[in-house]
Amino acid sequence: MQSLWNDEEAAGFAAQGSLGLRVYSSQLLGRDPDLVLHGGGNTSVKGRLENVFGETEEVLYVKGSGWDLQTIAAPGFPPVRLAHLKRLASLSSLSDTDMMRELRLALLNPSAPTPSVEAILHALVPLRYVDHTHADAVVTISNSPNGEAILREIYGDEVLVLPYIMPGFILAKQVHEATRDVDWRRLRGIVLLHHGIITFDDDCRISYERMIELVSRAEDYLSARVGASPAGESRSANGTASDPDYRHLATLRRQASALMGAAVLARWDRSSTAKSFSALPDVADLIARGPLTPDHSIHTKPFGAVFGDDPLPGLEQYQRDYLAYFKRHAKDYHTCLDPMPRFGAWLGKGTIALGADCKRLQIVSDIVEHTTRAIQWGESLGGWTTLPKQDQFDLEYWELEQAKLRSSQTRPEFAGRVVLVTGAASGIGKACVDAFLAQGAAVAALDRNPEVETRWRSAQVLGIACDVTVAEQVRDALHRVVGWFGGIDVLVSNAGSFPASRRLESMDDDTWSHSLELNLTAHLRLLRDCTPFLQAGIDPSVVFIGSKNVPAPGPGAGAYSVAKAGLAQLARVAALELGGSGVRVNTLHPNAVFDTGIWTDEVLQQRASHYGLSVDEYKKHNVLGRQVRSSDVAAGALALAGSAFACTTGAQVPVDGGNERVI
Ligand SMILES: [Zn+2]
Known part of the structure; x- marks a missing residue:
């Protein structure tokens, strides 16, 4: 592991003082996923602040909740009264809910984010900068049978190694007790077994680089014992995946959504690391043992599922196992969370991550990638060993996490649902992508124009360059979409073009057949190939983008009008044929959309x-x-695919400002 410190970059941040440097080195830590993942880890700096009375107070600027180290900025470090934090540490007990209230009470700025649950621990370290990560290498070693002894051997007496304890007040207490007589100038760091590592110094760079150095020593130990990091292997998908696999995945996702009580997304990792993990003979045992660090169980639950060729029985087994686990460890006051697995090994095929929306799906995917690698390391160190299930349960059902769940806001209508839009690079298609995105959907944006792959820099969008008139390209694109999001719920079949005006007596074969190919046949093929996924979808529906030309054709537009009339008829037949499996099919007829x-x-x-x-x-x-604008047509598509039209199929809806020839 290399230090990413750059003097030139650092100088820019140093202009904002010690907090500026704190922001800089926190971002450096956040940039390395082997140190922290998605909101994991926390950092702080101690300083002084003048209050409204002109008095100077000592404060701790500590990472606020909701911030990620990789992107943290100065407002992500709420200032907390240091004296208040130190006084809290002297209490013999404090519930975490009370602790969080006290942390907010001690803020010097009431509108600042809530300080990290580890704020008291940071306050106790008498050095200016404190860095805390959940470094894979350190935690992995601690998750092996002789982990503690190995870590003591690696670090000698320069690093304090403390047994696992729940984060929050009792962890702060533990560190407080353990460091009473410690010489902080000699101590280089603290390892929290099964949790992470802490470094500190009065100098920002030294504290950061000590983290890099200590973690590197753990990494060196691993590579000497275990060999090259599996992370070095190709992460690209390889081998073939069959049509039935993708259908199974879509069905799995629908059943998982039922367990969750809301639409969820699924992602299939077919990389060589994921596949080799899923092919381990004892994968079922390994995946049940526990997470890399208990902190992860908030995102991934403490154990994963095992899926066979047909993954549904594995899902049912997980539900039984999870409910039994809850019964074994819960107290009267606990409420059982949903029994949906957050990840699973698909035997020989890779891993599957599940998440309620794109952000959570990404978090789970990343954690699973790191966890499967760590498990394989841990096995080479003598066996993957995690904390007792009760500790994992305590973290998953931590009062602070349960409180967060209770206060969760309402989900946007399309959260957890997958929408596929063709002709997505411009005009109506692009407006549809934006409209569904704003409602929380995961969107697959297809277009012949390769710009579609980079237009939306959002984890919510999968842009795919695809010519919808080429059958193989369409099939490949659908497989990519289903592998990435887990299924297809809404198809907005929009791609089309308006050929040059030509009267029938001078119609050439090419213009005619190209219009029919793109404006009619391609829609049929796309619908046909999407059908198995739509049938396994969640409130599935299709919106065809037709044209005013269907009810009111114009001279010179024969090739277009005939194709669109065919499309309208295709939609009506599709509504009849697919209605039985719950797929709604409706058509919008826009006119004169000039943008x-x-x-x-x-x-x-x-x-x-x-x-x-x-x-x-x-x-x-x-x-x-x-x-009439593209966004008006997109609003129509959103409405037709949404719950307002749950009882409507086979409809032809104009979006034309009212046309005298049609009304
Ligand atoms: Zn931590």
Whole structure:
């Protein structure tokens, strides 16, 4: 592990004083997933602040909840009165709920985020900077049969090694007791078994680089005993995956959503590391033993599931195991959480992560990747050994975490649901992607234009360059979508084009057949290949983007109007055929949507003058006298796919401002 410290970069942060440097080295820690993952770890710096009375108070700037080290900024470090924190440490007991209230009471800024649960521990260290991570290598060694002895051997007496204890007040108490007579100037760090490691110094860089140095020593030990890091292996998918695998995955996701009581996403990791883990003969035993650090059980639950070729029995088994685990460890006041696994080994095929939305799916995926690697290391060190299940349970059912669950806000309508949009790079398709994203959906954005792959820099979007008229490209794209999000719930079949105007007597075969191919046949193929996934989807529905030309065709638009009329008929038959399996199929007929690539200023000017209108009049030339935008069509698609139209299928809805020829 290398220090990422860069003097030039650091100088920029140092201009904001010691808090600035704290921000900098916290980001450096956050950049290395082998040190911290998603909100894990915390850091602090001690300083002084003048209050409104002109008095100077000693404060601890400590990571606030909801911040991630990788992206943390100064407002992510709430200032807390140091004296109050130290006084709290002298109490003999304090519930974590009371501790959190006290932490907020001790804030010098009431609108700052809630300080980390480990704030008291940070306050107890009499040096300015404190860095705390959950470094994989250190925790992995502690999760082996002689872990404690190995860590003592690696670090000698420069590092204090403390037994596992729940984070929060009792951990602070433990450190308080253990360091009463310690010479802080000689101590280089503290290892918390099964949890993580702490370093500290009055100098920001030294504290950070000591973390790197101590963790590197653990990594060196591992690579000497175990060999090269499995992380060095290719993470890319390899081998073939069959159609039935993807269908099984989609069905698994639907059943998992039922266990969760809400739509969830699933991700299949087919990398060589994941596959080799899932192929271990004792994978069922290993996955049941416990997480890398108990902290992870909040995200992944303390054990995973095991799925066979058909993963459904594995899901049912997990539900039974989880309820039995709850019964064994729960007290009267605990409420059982959902029994949905957050991850599982799919025997010989890789691992599956499950999450309520894209963010949680990503967190689980990353933790699972690190955990499966650590388990394989731990096995080489003599056997993956984790804490007793009761400790894992205590973390999963920690009062602070349960309180968070109770206060969770309402989910956006499409959270946990997967929407596939074609023609997504521009116009109506792009507006649809944005509209579904805003409602929490995971969106697969397909377009012939490869820009679609990078347009949305969001974990919620999977952009795929795909020509919908090429059957193999469509099939591959669907497999990628299902592997990445777990299924397909909503199809917005939008890709199309408007051919050059041509009257029937001069229609050439190419224009005609290309229009039918793209504006009609490609929609059929996409629908056909999506059908098994839609049938396994959650409140599944299809929205076809038709055209006003269906009820009101125009001269010169034969190739387009005929294809779109066919599409309208295709939608009606699809509504009849798929209704039995709960898939709704509706069509929007937009007209005169001018904020798309086709309508340049020049074309607009030409068309407007053709009708003797100004451009503005031309844009609003409809019954309502209002301009129709891509976002209006997208709002229609969102509504049709949503619960407002739960009882509607086979509908043809105009989005045209009202057209005299249609009404
Ligand atoms: Zn921690």
